[in-house]
Amino acid sequence: MSDLIRKTAVELSELMASGEASAVEITQAHLDRIGAVDGAVHAFLHVDTEGALAQAAAVDQKRAAGEKLGPLAGVPLALKDVLTQDGVPTTAGSKMLEGWKPPYDATVVQRLKAAGVVILGKTNMDEFAMGSSTENSAYGTTHNPWDLNRIPGGSGGGSSAALAAYEAPLAIGTDTGGSIRQPGAFTGTVGVKPTYGGTSRYGLIALASSLDTPGPCARTTLDAALLHEVIAGHDPMDSTSINQPVPAVVDAARRADVAGLRIGVVKELGGEGYQPGVEARFHEAVELLTKLGAEVVEVSCPHFEYALPAYYLILPSEASSNLAKFDAMRYGLRVGDDGENSAEKVMNLTREAGFGAEVKRRIMLGTHALSSGYYDAYYGQAQKVRTLIARDFTKAYEQVDVLVSPATPTTAFAIGDRVNDPIAMYKNDLCTIPSNLAGNAAASFPCGLADEDGLPVGFHVMAPVMRDDLLYQVGGALEAALAEQWGGVLMSKAPELEVSR
Numbered sequence: 190m191s192d193l194i195r196k197t198a199v200e201l202s203e204l205m206a207s208g209e210a211s212a213v214e215i216t217q218a219h220l221d222r223i224g225a226v227d228g229a230v231h232a233f234l235h236v237d238t239e240g241a242l243a244q245a246a247a248v249d250q251k252r253a254a255g256e257k258l259g260p261l262a263g264v265p266l267a268l269k270d271v272l273t274q275d276g277v278p279t280t281a282g283s284k285m286l287e288g289w290k291p292p293y294d295a296t297v298v299q300r301l302k303a304a305g306v307v308i309l310g311k312t313n314m315d316e317f318a319m320g321s322s323t324e325n326s327a328y329g330t331t332h333n334p335w336d337l338n339r340i341p342g343g344s345g346g347g348s349s350a351a352l353a354a355y356e357a358p359l360a361i362g363t364d365t366g367g368s369i370r371q372p373g374a375f376t377g378t379v380g381v382k383p384t385y386g387g388t389s390r391y392g393l394i395a396l397a398s399s400l401d402t403p404g405p406c407a408r409t410t411l412d413a414a415l416l417h418e419v420i421a422g423h424d425p426m427d428s429t430s431i432n433q434p435v436p437a438v439v440d441a442a443r444r445a446d447v448a449g450l451r452i453g454v455v456k457e458l459g460g461e462g463y464q465p466g467v468e469a470r471f472h473e474a475v476e477l478l479t480k481l482g483a484e485v486v487e488v489s490c491p492h493f494e495y496a497l498p499a500y501y502l503i504l505p506s507e508a509s510s511n512l513a514k515f516d517a518m519r520y521g522l523r524v525g526d527d528g529e530n531s532a533e534k535v536m537n538l539t540r541e542a543g544f545g546a547e548v549k550r551r552i553m554l555g556t557h558a559l560s561s562g563y564y565d566a567y568y569g570q571a572q573k574v575r576t577l578i579a580r581d582f583t584k585a586y587e588q589v590d591v592l593v594s595p596a597t598p599t600t601a602f603a604i605g606d607r608v609n610d611p612i613a614m615y616k617n618d619l620c621t622i623p624s625n626l627a628g629n630a631a632a633s634f635p636c637g638l639a640d641e642d643g644l645p646v647g648f649h650v651m652a653p654v655m656r657d658d659l660l661y662q663v664g665g666a667l668e669a670a671l672a673e674q675w676g677g678v679l680m681s682k683a684p685e686l687e688v689s690r
């Protein structure tokens with residue numbers, strides 16, 4: 190197997206600049222890797238072999254012609270199947286969209302293409318991004334490359350698993366309640382949720398519009414920062430896009446300095462229900478940052494304990510409204526259209542057949558929470574709680590620059606373990622959801638392996654709105670210090686995957 194697949198995006202870029210490898214060679218190496226391991230991992234729903242090779246050849250041509258190229262030109266990437274790519278199948282993990290080929294590129298995709306990033310294909314996810322394990326995908330579960338019997342996290346498990354299986358050095362995810370950070374934590378990779386509005390939602394199949402945030406996934410902090418810079422920035426096509434300069438994330442990842450930085454450990458995100466090995470690695474990382482000169486204090490965010498219930502009212506409410514457009518008329522699936530059935534009947538039959546159990550559960554929850562007579566008690570109340578959580582952050586940031594916690598209460602669990610227990614599944618998102626509700630920037634960085642099971646643990650950093658740079662500063666410092674201990678990034682400790690050809 191080519192050693193090109195082990196390289197970071199930065200290293201690949203250097204190889205291309207020096208003429209030691211072409212974009213086509215690099216792309217082919219990753220396509221070969223996908224061919225060899227994806228049967229076992231199932232990170233991809235669609236591999237665009239021809240399109241990827243054509244994009245790579247175009248980059249090689251531009252380079253040969255002496256054109257100035259960006260730092261990620263020719264670097265392959267795995268794209269979560271919730272973002273539209275012109276002419277390429279996009280399902281959002283749902284039967285509802287089987288066979289649908291969008292007629293346009295999402296803004297994120299437009300920017301990737303403009304930067305010469307090579308899109309290898311579309312990655313698996315929980316249906317419409319509802320889930321924490323990819324087990325809600327209509328197209329089968331993705332397996333965690335660290336242990337194929339475990340889930341890779343969700344909803345963007347395919348993107349993170351593609352990184353951990355060395356099928357791609359870069360990936361795009363979307364984070365509504367942790368779907369970039371939690372799979373990042375479970376696969377020993379870096380996952381960043383930018384500030385809400387810092388990356389465009391145009392062309393992102395909506396789950397909850399006030400929370401949805403596309404973001405970068407990579408095996409190193411600097412790679413994630415480079416990708417962040419490519420995709421972020423104002424977009425007039427998204428009405429909630431922030432019209433401000435992109436925070437200097439690449440500089441911050443390079444600086445990787447925490448001396449004098451004030452770090453707050455969130456008191457409420459730890460203790461009962463948290464796996465001892467997760468807490469141990471988290472506290473060691475905090476110690477390490479202290480040694481590097483950070484000032485660490487404990488901070489209380491008393492309303493965080495209500496984040497999960499508030500989220501599970503707000504998200505289903507918005508989702509039930511966003512998913513109303515899947516009415517058998519406009520996109521994808523249509524069932525029972527026999528010339529006899531009424532439009533309403535066709536709509537009902539299609540939604541019955543096209544949506545999975547979790548999606549139906551949330552549509553029902555959301556419809557109920559929004560119904561007249563209950564609206565104030567459920568949706569209205571949840572919005573008030575959301576404000577209290579945002580205030581907790583504002584108060585905390587008067588004291589400290591960033592907040593930290595474990596990214597998840599446990600490491601990756603076994604496939605099948607929590608499918609019949611939605612509450613246990615939802616509890617995965619205890620640490621990640623507050624930042625979504627407040628629109629903050631947040632990220633997960635690998636911080637070691639839990640003693641109990643040898644599986645990756647994620648270190649969660651939360652920063653104020655449009656201070657995404659602080660995430661990379663902390664992540665970069667942690668990564669550098671841990672690399673000294675480990676002799677490389679955490680991923681270098683992952684077991685070899687069995688290669689099928």
Ligand code: GLN
Pocket residue numbers: 318319320321343344363364365366367368369396504618
């Ligand atoms: N686990 C969360 C949920 O099921 C993740 C959602 C997301 O970020 N897309 O809602």
